[in-house]
Amino acid sequence: MPLVTPIPGTPLPHGILNACTTVEDVEDTHELLGVEWLALGCCPVREWRDPCAIDDSPGDESPGEPPVKEFCRPEVEHAAPITLYAGAECGALGWSYDEAVAHAQATMELGEQQALEAAWWSRRLTADAVDLTPEAGPVSVAQGVAALEGCLAESYGGRGVLHVPAGAAALLGCCNLLREDPETGSLRTLAGNCAVIGAGYSAENTGPGGFPAPPGTAWLYITGPVHIRRGPLDTIPDRNASVNIRTNDRRVLVERTYVVGTTCTVCAILVEVCP
Template sequence: MSSTCPPMTVAAPAVQPYGFGLFSVAQWPVEADPHWRCGVQWEPYACGPARLYPIDQCAEGEPPEKQVEEGTPLVEATPLVVYGGYHCKLPGRTVPADIEDRARQSLALGEQRAVEEAVWTGAAGNSPWLASPDATVLNAAETPGAGDALKAIGAIAALEAYLGATYGGLGVIHVPRGAVPALAFYQQIVRDGSVLRTVLGTPVAAYGGSPNTGPAGEPAPAGTAWAYATGPVAIRRGEVLVTPTPVPAAGFDRKTNQVHLLAEREYVVGWDCLLGAALMDISC
């Protein structure tokens, strides 16, 4: 039976991108030179160790020489592209700008999750990534199973100890969003404005775009989550590009009366010189 009172079309509820993800803990350098889109490299400050020097006022002869390595190994990060879009029938659209807005919103509301997936897995051909064979596994077993998972307190302790022993500054801890309730229950994270932090002040990124995989690419066993520790994260990104232009005429297919637009932008995500991993028990 056809309705005699069809539903009225209204505006969709306002949506905000989720908080406490990777974007909340990242640094956002702005480059005047557009060549960052080819990838970047830098010489880190805090990856080299400071050393002790014994003093013996009574020793004879020349004192031992203070040893300093030549330079610091460069850190590299490669580019990736994140895109969203909108595909619809053009007839009946009285406000063409709404089509472009929906393409842009598709990107704006999904790009953090997409970037997090790329950073966790390297799925966009990007490097570095978290679930990498290069990660130092901090559990007792090199390829831990559910029985080898550290309790939430032990996992954060292991990641903080790793950061303290291998890096001269404040790093970042990366976890799936599903691990946050357990970390909060055990009082391992606190809210600091728009950032989650450990008791020691280390920022924690809660990933929505995380497949919860380990350094061998294996999914975490049920009731567990992989957590990673890195140096500070730097994200470079370009402006949003909407194609084709002009909008929406260039995207209109007269054969189908449909319009198709893409909104995309380039990213380069990298961090300083270290990568630790711990399998964590998130049961309560």
């Protein structure tokens, strides 16, 4: 049979490497080893009532200690590196080095978003999320989104990111939970939070602690903003070292390191995906 051009593909348009997140291409290898920062926006802003301006006589009772302003020490947050790779192998006689590199790079381009979603879900989202699932069990998707947005609003004053497995995404349209932002193309809730629809999330679909979702259910998460540092695409090995002289097979590997960070509280809830 004749050899033809491979069937091309396109990553899902609302995945983790799209409009809902900030993706920064970095060259500094030190940042790709992991980063840390002082959390911003997790400390509350409080109202101050001047006791001298309040006309509230305590009578014969002692007024007690005068009110004082509270200070919040910001937490140190961090993000660890995630390295993804794609490898290509074929007989050296039928495959040039450049063809092998091109095939591996195309594989990475199509699959890196899904792989990054799965890795970050299992490493970060499930690690220390607050589980909002009631004792009665999973809730409807609309109830789940409402609970998640309430949880985020109580701990963070800005826009956040809703993380949804692709297998549950269609249910978000049943109640008009999402709308497309005409300027950015992102999906947003009525509260203004962005939504990542992840194929890698569907592959994992685990709750806090890594426990799989029961049949007919899915886990949804919400976080603060998501910032992704992305390193260069490295090709390994060079042209001459790519051939195993014992088997006459050519192997080429491409890999890339990412550092994915978010801030403040991560909340999770189990929702029903079957009526």
